[in-house]
Amino acid sequence: MDIYATYARPNALARAIPNGVMSENFHSLWDRASEHKLAGAFKASIVEEVMNLIIDLYQLPLLEQLSQPKVGEWFYHVGSVRFRRTGSDTRQISIPLTGKTWVGTLWDENMLTTSSSHHMKNLMTNGIVIGCVTSETDADIFAVGRENILGTTGISETAKIITGSDTFAGPDALSDVISMLLSRYQEAISHTRGHQLLKGDQEEDCQVLFDILAKYSGTEVEVHREVETGVGPVDFVISGYGQQHALEFKVDRKRTDTLKHGLCCQLPSYLNARGYHQGWYVVIVSNQATGSGRSQEVFDFLNEQDFPAEIHIRVIDGRRQESASKRKDVIPTAEAR
Known part of the structure; x- marks a missing residue:
């Protein structure tokens, strides 16, 4: 999906990325973005890549497809969302579905750009949300964006850095x-x-x-x-x-x-x-x-x-690995011939 990211909790997203090169590069890139003159735009581009990666890698279900949502289950939503200010530094996000409305809390400190607040008020018809079920109608929201009508082509330079692309x-x-x-x-x-x-x-x-x-x-x-x-x-x-x-x-x-x-x-x-x-x-x-x-x-x-x-x-x-504290041996690595 072509996403224009507006909100993200970086620690939550980082925990979802496979360990190793990708997660290490995410942290490194995020730190570099914080020092950039256009920090917000740089961070938004990182989040856009990670949102797509997580949706595809874990085959996240659409929220409306969860007939019996389980606490802790991740989802994504594409469509209408509403925002309402609830405090000096918080706002509520509502995801209206047939017969049920899901709600979550957003913190201003996690807004990615100075224009994020402008985009995240009242109704957003082309919203994209990644979150986790916490109760029958509540969700923990990890990232929010909207459809990027300009679109993108190919693999971005940000994606190459996140995934540790080598020349x-x-x-x-x-x-x-x-x-x-x-x-x-x-x-x-x-x-x-x-x-x-x-x-x-x-x-x-x-x-x-x-x-x-x-x-x-x-x-x-x-x-x-x-x-x-x-x-x-x-x-x-x-x-x-x-x-x-x-x-x-x-x-x-x-x-x-x-x-x-x-x-x-x-x-x-x-x-x-x-x-x-x-x-x-x-x-x-x-x-x-x-x-x-x-x-x-x-x-x-x-x-x-x-x-x-x-x-x-x-x-x-490809087997489930036994805890290192219980292992009696080390499984050898089969390298390329």
């Missing part, structure tokens, strides 16, 4: 980018509870999460999902720096014959059919019943097979 060069540029994306994918699943977004052992859920992370990577590459090759659709094709790489995702179901076929026959067929420069075989270990060493077992098994040299292997531990 890659040389013949291995695209490989470096994809390796970085898969490392962030592993980080999101293992250390920021991304495993909760993977429902069971469905390959589609694994693909959707990677698609969102890649979309907001801030890198100068194009990501296309379910690309037809003539011999079947490959999960992803990533293009950039004069090359095209194909990615195939598999969920480990302890079927070594299936994993072997995907690596030695399926993915090579896609590469040959369309002339992709390199391939990436990504296996997700998501079954909680498997031991902590399963990721390394899969990685070792795959590397013993006879497969084309232009294929890289990554094994991602």
Whole structure:
């Protein structure tokens, strides 16, 4: 969505961003914005990127679609909102829906620009809100904006900074980018509870999460999902720096014959059919019943097979991670081949 942000609670938004590069860059960028001559405009551009990131990453539901809202459940709203001054430094926001009106409190200290107060009074017909349910009709509001009628194109410089975009060069540029994306994918699943977004052992859920992370990577590459090759659709094709790489995702179901076929026959067929420069075989270990060493077992098994040299292997531990205080070992990281 094209958003013109007017209000935000930065600490609440920062906690929603996956840990690691993105959250660190958010804090750094926010601090820099505070010292900028146009601090309000700079902060607003940051919030606009983060609002879109959170909506897409966590697949937030629209407020009107919550038939039985649960306390703590995040949502977003697009449409009419009303504002009413309730104190010297507070105002109420109301979200009128059929049969119910949701309300929340906004603090003046969190207004992003000097014109925010002007936009946030009386009725706003094109409002955009991100919040959290606190009771049957109350909500904790994290960010507010309105539709930007001017629109935007491409990835903004702000988005690149937030997501830690790097400048890659040389013949291995695209490989470096994809390796970085898969490392962030592993980080999101293992250390920021991304495993909760993977429902069971469905390959589609694994693909959707990677698609969102890649979309907001801030890198100068194009990501296309379910690309037809003539011999079947490959999960992803990533293009950039004069090359095209194909990615195939598999969920480990302890079927070594299936994993072997995907690596030695399926993915090579896609590469040959369309002339992709390199391939990436990504296996997700998501079954909680498997031991902590399963990721390394899969990685070792795959590397013993006879497969084309232009294929890289990554094994991602997608299981819910046990608390470090209870662990008896450290799960090894399966790096790129």
